[in-house]
Amino acid sequence: MYNNLFLPEGKYLGDIITKLPANKIIYKYLTGCGATHLEIFCNRWSIIVEPYIPVILGKQWKEVQTNDGLEIIRNLDVLPIYEKTKTDDIIDFLSSKRDKYKLVTTPEGMKKIIDACDELGIDVYQKFFLLVDECEKLIQDANFREGIIQVMNYFFKFKKRSFISATPLAPSDPRFAEHQFEDFIITPETMSKMPIDLYTTNNIASTLRNYLAKNKNEHYLIFINSTERIAAVITFLKIQEESQVFCSKESADILIANNIRDATEHWDKGKFKKYNFFTSRFFTAFDLKVDGKPNVLIISDVVNVAHSVLDAQTDIIQIAGRARNGINHLAHITNWDASLKSVSALEVKAYINGLKDGYYMIKQLRDQSNNNHNSGTYFVLDEALRTCSFNKFLNKTTMDICHFMIDNDIHANRIRGYYKSRNYIINSYDEAGRFLVNHIPENYNLEDKDLDRLKKGLSRTLAMEHICELFKMYADVEEQTPFTLNINFAFIDLIKTHQTKYRYFHELGIEKIRELKFNEKKIEEAYKLSKIKNSDSYYKLMFSFLAIFNEGRKLTGNQIRKYLNIYYEKHGVKLRATIKQLGEWFEISTRTTIYYKEDGTEVKGYTIGRPKNGIELRKPFRH
Structure with missing residues (x-):
């Protein structure tokens, strides 16, 4: 053949x-x-x-x-x-x-x-x-x-x-x-190189304004691998009414919650506007058939979003070919970040081989302990095996080595390496061999890493409020009609799209989330604490603490933190060892003198009071 x-x-x-x-x-x-x-x-x-x-x-x-x-x-x-x-x-x-x-x-x-x-x-x-x-x-x-x-x-x-x-x-x-x-x-038979203007800049915002002023057109296709950066660009340029975003459903919901209302998961020529933004799901294989010849603009803001790096040998070629009726102009605006971590393919392979050796050593020890009927040792080694970094490189179905994950690591390191300097970016285009590059370097006194002009376009708090209130609305409807045979597909779809936020809502309830003012970090911490409190590990932990932190006992801050860490580790509970955390469970005095050493030096600490919140252990954990 x-x-x-x-x-x-x-x-x-x-x-x-x-x-x-x-x-x-x-x-x-x-x-x-x-x-x-x-x-x-x-x-x-x-x-x-x-x-x-x-x-x-x-x-x-x-x-x-x-x-x-x-x-x-x-x-x-x-x-x-x-x-x-x-x-x-x-x-x-x-x-x-x-x-x-x-x-x-x-x-x-x-x-x-x-x-x-x-x-x-x-x-x-x-x-x-x-x-x-x-x-x-x-x-x-x-x-x-x-x-x-x-x-x-x-x-x-x-x-x-x-x-x-x-x-x-x-x-x-x-x-x-x-x-x-x-x-x-x-x-x-004839393969000509694609002309592209490559802007390397230390200030994405200023270069973007410069590009739009010099390259006017009726329509722009703008490709950015970050919903947050898309929102930032739209907000910065004040082009909300002239913009349409094509992205995943989850991203569209978040954008809409942040007053960028024209966002959808499906391509629709009827929604085409002057500025049309696309996330990575539209970078490859998708046919964009539009009237006229738009300008195609690619933006990589690696200083703020590391995963916005794009490969000239794959991503840029694919993006350039999306508009099937041809394009008017192709440009790529990018900054660079010398602190991006990257290693060679040989170093990646050597590291993964080290992970593999460690994994199979632990596996061998685990299997030997099982043969010796030592269940405790087997349990510890099996836990260690399940947390090994090498699991990332195993096929979850067959447990064979997944070579595509290894290739991914090599590829990701190679692409990050390109964006460590202006010259490396240019070299990546030379290696691709598919472009006629017009390099336009731009330098500004204020750099992206110092500048806050291109602010984050998304409010996570606003998105959390919008989506959790929707959960509450749909849940109330279902509660009022418990025997209906009609499936609420909108509610099911919302849950599937925002699974993490639904877990928060289901665990904490809307009142607790409102109390935390829809702050994602605080909600996540409250969620983790709630899950821990409802686990067997938490009750075992409380059993230990009731024995240690007796009412009237005086302890220094270091002693308290030491006890907390010992029993957190023993019971597999991940919380911070702080006086404030202990105060969630027990009444504690203010820090004061608790005793004097023989030389008269005073020692400061805390007096433990009664358990809070009516701590009561379930029967299996009582004496």
Whole structure:
């Protein structure tokens, strides 16, 4: 099988080949060359894995030429599969008569497909071709999105499968070599470099104003990998009425709570405004079809948001290719931070190998203790094993080494390294080899690290108030109609979107949250304390304290903190060892002289009083 293909200018892949090749890592180099379009319309059963929901929803539509012109209609051969899709939906789709079945899914949706095929007696591994699109995302997102690599639990079981991307990162997983995978290169016949203005600045706010003054256009596509920075830009420029944000539902809810009302999780051309902001879920694979040619602006504010670093070899190329009708101008505004931590790939591998050696040493000791029937030792070593840092690099399903997590660590260190200086950023573009860079350095007396002009655009307190009050409203409705059969999908969706805030609400209640004035830090501390108080560990701790802190006992501050730390550790309770904390449980005198040493030196401390709040131990912990 040939492993190179030249794509003539103006042609799509479907004009050259009828199907994508199997058992390959396909480097297509061009965004928008019709690779996934070819797979959707070719004559075979396919599963296409896409990284983000907007991409999946976009693939269910097709363009049809009618007498009235070009019309966009649903493609009935395609089923989008994401969080809201149920296994029964897939079963129904596969049960209907069709010439071909096209399942476009998130990586997390693979299990639903496998379960549906099992239910119908379909040999999914033989019947379907599996294509993982934008395959670099399995490496880039592995650290913060555990489910994205779930597809690899099934990938090599398929008889025919491939990776594909315009910007792939070579995976180190040895299974690709074991299954004799090869690189398949699609090279454009003419490949010109993309012009880009690269602004390196020590003051993002001033450079942003400068850019907008010099590069006027009717529409801007602005890509920032931080909702907080998007809000900051909109607030700083005072463009609320002219701005639309496309982001996750959770981010949209928070923005709306902060009076940035035009925010949505789904692309809608009808909502297009002058300034259109996009978070990372729209950076890759998504087709933005808009009228005219917008300016594309990318902002990386690494001084304030470290994860806003972007890779010129992957992210920037993908962003530049989102507007399918072409762009007017491409620019990247970025600062840098010399304190960003990064190490070489060799150092990452050496560190991970050290973690692995330690992990397996503890595992061996644990297993030996089990053979010796020493349950106490086994428990301690098993606890140690479960808290080992190496767990991060294990597949949670198979407990094999997850090479994608290792690749992620190497990749993240490489990208952070680029943003440690102005010259390193320029070098990253040179290494990509895909851009014609016009470097515009800007220096200001006031720097981002000192300047507060581009303030945080989001109030966490306001977001907490808005969402928790919604929880209270929905909860009150359910309480008033306890026997209704109508499911409150809005409430369920709100809980799913804001799970952490719902845990706070469920544990503490709205009155306590209001008492804490919706302060996220105070609420989090109160939540932790409440969970501890309702645990067996807390009652064991109180049992110990009632024996130690007897009424009338005099102790120094150091003695109190020492006792607290000893018993916190003994009972696995994570709280601060302070006099104030002990005062939550016992009456305590003010600090005063409690006795004198033989030489007459006075010793200051506290007298313990009665237990507070009617501390009463449950029966299992009483004498």
